[in-house]
Amino acid sequence: MSSSINLRAVDALDRDAFVQTFGSVFEHFPQAALGAYEKRPFASVSALHEAMMNVVRHLDVDAQRAFLNRHPLLSGANVRAGTMTADSDAEQNSAGLGELTSEEDALLERLNAVYLARHGFPFIVCVRHYTREGIFSAFERRIARSTRDELDEALAQIAAITHARLNARLS
Template sequence: MKTTMSDSRIALNELNGMEEERFVRLLGAVFEHSPWVASAAFARRPFENLAELHEAMMGAVLSSSDDTVLQFLCAHPELAGREMQEGKLTENSSLEQARAGLDALAPEEFRCLNSLNAEYRARHGFPFIACVRHYTKEGIFYELSRRLDRSTAEERRTALEQIAAISRIRLEALVRDE
């Protein structure tokens, strides 16, 4: 990968050589409110490339107990939910939801999304999770409506796939693959 002098991302080889505390401080926000993922991946260093780092991080999640995975899923905010309204989203989530237009919903859109979020959480036991960078605002509404009636097991798999996409994008913004 070619980089420029203004590339502020950390080089993978530097990441491989750092202490755990700094490693976790730098990568802890890649997974929403879950720095334990970075801590678990730390033991698998050195990483040959960004894909291997991401695989180690996702592996930490996927090898966790069902209860831990449920807690992990529940650490994610609802789209345009309470955390957004109270200004308590993480920096990553705030930027991602704003890019999708979820910070500027019309009152009817906001009520509809809140209703769909509540229905989804009541049915599946965790918030609706989507890599909002892959959707338009309309696509998010469609996807949430479409996924409401699926089985919880299927939604759990889909939520983890969406988290994999989100975390890959976040990692690429932080780490240079060199």
């Protein structure tokens, strides 16, 4: 299937093809596509995205945390090693995380450890909306917030990330 399809074609996909096409929009969570499939037809890309986001929003808190823990840490080492999904790799590369200095790498590793220990899930940010410096600033600011606020923020960031991914597939 072409990487660029229109909504009428989306609505015509059978369940397996729909999940194959959109199952990777949400990091290691094809259930978002599976749940959205039942909501066809879609009036817009935003409606498709909202149907997928609603699957995540309706998970209980423990399941949301498990979902968030499927996301990779922001990491220059991960970018250089190529150990992430193609989407995550491209997104983190777009923010220059593959070109961090050794000091920035060490700082990012420390921030990841502190955030993860405090909140129980990785720091998630739509890196395309930030400069490298902005990512570090957001990281430091968000560590001190409540875990409930961070869970909400992580889901908002996931919404931005996945909307961009979905637009890329449907452009």
